[in-house]
Amino acid sequence: MNGSSQRPLDILLVEDNLAHAELIKRCFKQHRAAHRVQHLVDGQQAIDYLLGVGEYADRERFPLPHCILLDLRLPKVDGLEVLRIIKTSPGIKRIPTIVLTTSATEQDVARAYAYRANSYVVKPIDFDKFATLIDDLGSYWMMWNHNP
Secondary structure, eight states: OOOOOOOEEEEEEEEEEEEHHHHHHHHTSSSSOOOEEEEOHHHHHHHHHHHHHHGGTTTTEEEEEEOEEEEEEOOOSOOHHHHHHHHHHHHTTTOOEEEEEEEOOOOHHHHHTTTOOOOOEEESSSHHHHHHHHHIOOOOOIIOOOOO
16 A cells, blocks of 8 residues: 555545544544545445546546445445446456444454455444544555555
């Protein structure tokens, strides 16, 4: 991903809960690098964005992300289907995709990893714990993790 360099990263946040999305964006702003967060609210938008179709065809305006944060319970197209499409599409399958959801069911966890999620994280209900989680995710995926 970014390793120890401090260049800004493009993060795709697919989250229909606007309060969660705002908290996530605020937490990323607190990191030293000015990460660019593209927020989408449904699964179809995410697919269109990642495949560069329709209004998202201009890669200058809508670059492929370095990392995807994906909720499972999304309108239009379910997050697991979005994940399946991501991980079976040659141009985007290597983008680290972190499932960030409220679902802790074994079935969802198993399916997400079967579809090759890079990580599965359950959102805590407590606000402070949620903020800490996002900060920790940012530190790990944006600062410490190295991708090919």
